[in-house]
Amino acid sequence: MLNNYEPIKVYKGNIVYSPSINRLTTLENGYIVVNKEEVIGTYQDLPAEYQNCELRDFGDRLILPGFVDLHFHAPQFANRGLGLDKELLPWLEEYTFPEESKFKDLSYAKKIYPQVVHALWKNGTTRSVIFASVHKDSTKLLLDLFIDSGLGAFVGKVNMDQNCPDFIVEDSNQSLSETLEIIQEYSKKSTLVQPILTPRFVPTCSIPLMEKLGAFAMDHNIHIQSHISENQGEVDWVKELHPESLDYASIYHQYGLFGHQPTIMAHCVFNTDQEIDLMAKSGVYAAHCPHANYNLASGIMPVRSFLEKGVSVGLGSDVGAGHQVSIPKVMTAAVQASKIKWLESGKTLEPLKLSEVFYLGTKGGGKFFGKVGSFEPAYAFDALVIDDQDLGTIDISLTERLERYLYIGDDRHILKRFVAGKEVFEPKKLPGI
Amino acid sequence: MLNNYEPIKVYKGNIVYSPSINRLTTLENGYIVVNKEEVIGTYQDLPAEYQNCELRDFGDRLILPGFVDLHFHAPQFANRGLGLDKELLPWLEEYTFPEESKFKDLSYAKKIYPQVVHALWKNGTTRSVIFASVHKDSTKLLLDLFIDSGLGAFVGKVNMDQNCPDFIVEDSNQSLSETLEIIQEYSKKSTLVQPILTPRFVPTCSIPLMEKLGAFAMDHNIHIQSHISENQGEVDWVKELHPESLDYASIYHQYGLFGHQPTIMAHCVFNTDQEIDLMAKSGVYAAHCPHANYNLASGIMPVRSFLEKGVSVGLGSDVGAGHQVSIPKVMTAAVQASKIKWLESGKTLEPLKLSEVFYLGTKGGGKFFGKVGSFEPAYAFDALVIDDQDLGTIDISLTERLERYLYIGDDRHILKRFVAGKEVFEPKKLPGI
Numbered sequence: 122m123l124n125n126y127e128p129i130k131v132y133k134g135n136i137v138y139s140p141s142i143n144r145l146t147t148l149e150n151g152y153i154v155v156n157k158e159e160v161i162g163t164y165q166d167l168p169a170e171y172q173n174c175e176l177r178d179f180g181d182r183l184i185l186p187g188f189v190d191l192h193f194h195a196p197q198f199a200n201r202g203l204g205l206d207k208e209l210l211p212w213l214e215e216y217t218f219p220e221e222s223k224f225k226d227l228s229y230a231k232k233i234y235p236q237v238v239h240a241l242w243k244n245g246t247t248r249s250v251i252f253a254s255v256h257k258d259s260t261k262l263l264l265d266l267f268i269d270s271g272l273g274a275f276v277g278k279v280n281m282d283q284n285c286p287d288f289i290v291e292d293s294n295q296s297l298s299e300t301l302e303i304i305q306e307y308s309k310k311s312t313l314v315q316p317i318l319t320p321r322f323v324p325t326c327s328i329p330l331m332e333k334l335g336a337f338a339m340d341h342n343i344h345i346q347s348h349i350s351e352n353q354g355e356v357d358w359v360k361e362l363h364p365e366s367l368d369y370a371s372i373y374h375q376y377g378l379f380g381h382q383p384t385i386m387a388h389c390v391f392n393t394d395q396e397i398d399l400m401a402k403s404g405v406y407a408a409h410c411p412h413a414n415y416n417l418a419s420g421i422m423p424v425r426s427f428l429e430k431g432v433s434v435g436l437g438s439d440v441g442a443g444h445q446v447s448i449p450k451v452m453t454a455a456v457q458a459s460k461i462k463w464l465e466s467g468k469t470l471e472p473l474k475l476s477e478v479f480y481l482g483t484k485g486g487g488k489f490f491g492k493v494g495s496f497e498p499a500y501a502f503d504a505l506v507i508d509d510q511d512l513g514t515i516d517i518s519l520t521e522r523l524e525r526y527l528y529i530g531d532d533r534h535i536l537k538r539f540v541a542g543k544e545v546f547e548p549k550k551l552p553g554i
Numbered sequence: 555m556l557n558n559y560e561p562i563k564v565y566k567g568n569i570v571y572s573p574s575i576n577r578l579t580t581l582e583n584g585y586i587v588v589n590k591e592e593v594i595g596t597y598q599d600l601p602a603e604y605q606n607c608e609l610r611d612f613g614d615r616l617i618l619p620g621f622v623d624l625h626f627h628a629p630q631f632a633n634r635g636l637g638l639d640k641e642l643l644p645w646l647e648e649y650t651f652p653e654e655s656k657f658k659d660l661s662y663a664k665k666i667y668p669q670v671v672h673a674l675w676k677n678g679t680t681r682s683v684i685f686a687s688v689h690k691d692s693t694k695l696l697l698d699l700f701i702d703s704g705l706g707a708f709v710g711k712v713n714m715d716q717n718c719p720d721f722i723v724e725d726s727n728q729s730l731s732e733t734l735e736i737i738q739e740y741s742k743k744s745t746l747v748q749p750i751l752t753p754r755f756v757p758t759c760s761i762p763l764m765e766k767l768g769a770f771a772m773d774h775n776i777h778i779q780s781h782i783s784e785n786q787g788e789v790d791w792v793k794e795l796h797p798e799s800l801d802y803a804s805i806y807h808q809y810g811l812f813g814h815q816p817t818i819m820a821h822c823v824f825n826t827d828q829e830i831d832l833m834a835k836s837g838v839y840a841a842h843c844p845h846a847n848y849n850l851a852s853g854i855m856p857v858r859s860f861l862e863k864g865v866s867v868g869l870g871s872d873v874g875a876g877h878q879v880s881i882p883k884v885m886t887a888a889v890q891a892s893k894i895k896w897l898e899s900g901k902t903l904e905p906l907k908l909s910e911v912f913y914l915g916t917k918g919g920g921k922f923f924g925k926v927g928s929f930e931p932a933y934a935f936d937a938l939v940i941d942d943q944d945l946g947t948i949d950i951s952l953t954e955r956l957e958r959y960l961y962i963g964d965d966r967h968i969l970k971r972f973v974a975g976k977e978v979f980e981p982k983k984l985p986g987i
Contacts, residue, residue: 202961415890457848528635
């Protein structure tokens with residue numbers, strides 16, 4: 122364990138966090154008291170027992186929980202901002218699969234993956250859930266880079282054994298044995314960085330592969346991530362491939378990959394009410410990726426419907442279909458998208474408020490990691506210190522300062538990053554990719 | 555005239571510009587030859603007669619036309635990123651009008667307006683069309699700041715004499731006389747910076763005010779800008795206020811404010827086919843402001859319909875309803891919005907390609923200024939030099955480099971800015987607002 126022998130620390134500043142989707146807690150010139158990795162509490166006035174603890178005073182700056190990204194494709198990093206005049210399936214064929222196949226070569230991974238970790242650090246994403254590629258060695262490299270960085274992450278070796286180009290398709294048995302090797306090697310290596318099962322999506326996974334991955338999840342107590350209902354063409358394809366199944370969700374469910382262990386499903390643009398109910402019942406997380414859904418002309422996830430039915434929702438950059446690593450830029454895109462959804466729905470699905478998406482991008486997604494994404498007692502102290510002075514100093518509330526930073530700030534405004542009580546410094550970034 | 559005695563200059567680099575909406579011209583290691591303010595031509599090989607001219611070699615960098623913003627509210631600058639959980643009319647009442655009223659005080663304008671000019675410079679917006687506030691002295695200050703900066707702009711004192719709060723409503727005669735004063739003082743002061751008539755929008759302008767402004771436009775040969783059909787509530791209100799009129803556009807048209815001189819109408823989300831036809835026939839420009847239309851939950855302008863009917867379209871940041879000053883961020887938002895419009899329209903309105911919005915944000919809007927926004931012969935040499943090296947150096951085409959820069963670049967990648975042949979250096983920015 123890190124920090125075991127460090128004493129209690131006190132952080133002072135303008136504290137903003139969201140303990141629930143309907144609530145924003147703000148403390149002007151408040152205190153966060155941290156014991157090793159964990160928050161003891163937040164206080165307007167520092168209790169007497171902590172008066173002699175080490176104090177870091179951030180003055181007029183904001184202190185926010187670190188951002189959480191529930192969906193990120195590391196091997197698509199070099200492709201972000203490219204090929205975005207295409208829809209999902211041709212984009213996969215022409216841009217994504219060829220780029221991902223390069224990660225067979227560990228030396229290519231050594232060029233790109235340090236950039237990925239650096240970009241997450243730079244943008245204040247303290248926890249992320251990552252798709253690697255099908256390649257075992259590159260995936261291990263990425264796990265090691267995260268462990269070295271001090272950031273928190275789930276990293277998954279992708280499984281896919283059908284319906285994809287020869288240069289990237291896996292042999293089913295090898296896919297399973299390599300996945301197992303990674304689980305065994307990395308499950309106990311770090312508390313902050315963990316492997317995760319990563320069947321790409323139904324079309325590229327055979328039934329035996331899904332069955333065995335479902336069994337792995339139970340046997341090894343390991344989290345799961347995949348995609349669902351991103352694009353109408355994809356949904357139609359799944360229906361063709363599995364005419365026996367009720368719907369997309371029930372295929373994952375049938376094979377033990379839908380909430381049997383903590384599970385994230387990315388996109389959720391076209392899920393039926395029945396599927397949403399199953400997600401709520403099974404505790405499956407939805408990763409909302411508005412930029413990617415725009416960019417690939419998929420559509421807009423009806424986030425409000427998921428929230429109303431009690432599904433846990435977080436945000437995803439979905440790099441490379443999403444071009445923005447920054448979770449604040451995903452938050453504002455989520456608000457914008459929800460406004461269009463509101464109009465489309467005849468004003469029945471209420472737009473998301475900025476405070477709601479702030480919750481989704483911190484505690485909402487953070488729950489997948491445990492007590493992460495808030496400054497409530499016992500939460501991991503994942504924090505960002507934000508210097509928003511050059512965004513204007515007119516007299517506005519802390520809530521408005523948060524809003525303004527999320528809309529118009531960028532990585533230049535992030536002064537410090539902490540994960541589980543430890544300051545995280547700039548990781549190595551190899552020059553030029 | 556500037557630069558009258560400067561010799562011919564040659565700029566070398568990776569040149570990308572868009573001579574028409576369907577075409578992108580790229581020259582790897584090409585040359586742009588410039589005579590004083592104007593482009594003579596672009597060349598893959600430098601013609602013999604220019605071999606001895608002064609050459610600036612930008613190496614592997616991109617050279618693009620400067621960005622053009624057709625719609626920007628300078629006095630809302632300090633409010634960007636605030637109040638965006640509201641729709642147009644309450645947002646005006648609660649955030650915008652109170653902020654704009656502060657510009658009665660010239661000392662407040664002296665704090666904010668230098669930040670505006672600086673932000674445009676920083677983001678590579680070499681030409682912009684600006685709403686100031688109703689206040690004469692602040693508007694003159696803004697005109698002077700633009701003239702000092704070297705950037706190109708139309709700047710308009712807002713006219714509004716009804717249906718707005720007491721603290722900001724104008725007396726009709728004073729509105730007209732102050733407008734006339736500005737026209738007389740500034741029409742011949744600068745070739746790059748010009749006054750523009752700026753009736754805010756139909757609801758806040760009396761019929762006599764609109765009539766007289768229409769007459770001013772003709773008498774003084776002066777351009778016009780206003781808003782149209784941004785929000786359904788606004789459209790309904792206009793119908794209530796003018797039951798005698800066929801539609802929103804015909805009100806402006808009736809009073810000489812709809813293409814009688816070059817005219818920009820911002821937003822155009824809800825225009826009827828008849829109105830779009832009138833815009834095409836009258837040569838009225840549409841300023842497409844996708845971020846603002848998202849943020850105020852207005853809707854999505856069907857840009858494709860306007861293009862198909864031959865309307866001139868440009869892009870607008872619409873700061874402060876739009877939170878992004880950066881025109882590349884408006885371009886990518888325009889592509890994203892058009893994809894949702896494509897889905898909404900049953901796949902009849904084709905999504906905008908990135909090359910198309912690049913045209914809209916350069917030559918499309920630039921036409922409003924004359925020969926601006928392209929590197930064709932006789933165009934003003936408005937240019938940006940872009941260093942995109944840290945966005946990745948994998949082997950991609952110039953078109954892809956442009957795409958990637960527009961999606962994931964920012965102001966940090968802009969190395970140099972030129973307007974009408976002259977390099978524009980960082981303007982003074984007063985610290986903190």
